Amino acid sequence: MDVVKNVSKLLIKVSIYPTKDECCGAVEGYLSLNHASFFSNFTEDDWISFYNENIHKQLTKQVRSVRGTLSSKSREAIFxxxxxxxxxxxxxxxxxxxxxxxxxxEVKSCFEGLFKKMNPKNKNSSIVxxxxxxxxxxxxHSNAELAYILAICSTILNSNHNEIMLKKNIMKQKVKxxxxxxxxxxxxxYSDFEDNNYEEEESGNETEDDEEDDV
Known part of the structure; x- marks a missing residue:
């Protein structure tokens, strides 16, 4: 059962930065629908123990990998x-x-150019x-995935951010x-992309994945 890989793909469409409860709930839902006989063998306490020991760490790592793929694709598309x-x-x-x-x-021009037409001579042309x-x-895509791509695009060329490694707490606020x-x-x-009114937040019921996302 490739539970981790399948759940991560479903989870990222709902929550880009899922909490531990969201991760556990997603696995429970997936197993209930696809592997009911296996899941029904667990008592509540046994399941929580099994999830913590065998699934959670792998799932958070896989979710981060999916985010990383989206980040890399966004950077490659922009360049x-x-x-x-x-x-x-x-x-x-x-x-x-x-x-x-x-x-x-040149970088500032490209940042502003994200909201300009691909072909200025064509009135029906989409923006960059x-x-x-x-x-x-x-x-x-889901709305959550789209929000994440927008958050990435508003960061990579933005001179208000002196880094390409995205701070998790800042990204969470942007996605929200x-x-x-x-x-x-x-x-x-464009002003939504220029906005830099974000503050570091204290962590709550988050996943154990505290590393920054590499864009």
Missing amino acids: SIFGSRLPPINTNAGPSEIAKWKKKP LTSVIDKVLQNG KFLKKINSQTVII
């Missing part, structure tokens, strides 16, 4: 679309080097941001903000 207009950068560079790169006029999203999420706008069908505008 692919802008091409030579966007100067190269080593993603392992230090904060000072990344900050210097993000302050380059839409093309990035389409490249990353080719086979349909964009998800709220998506659910309310509010148009996303």
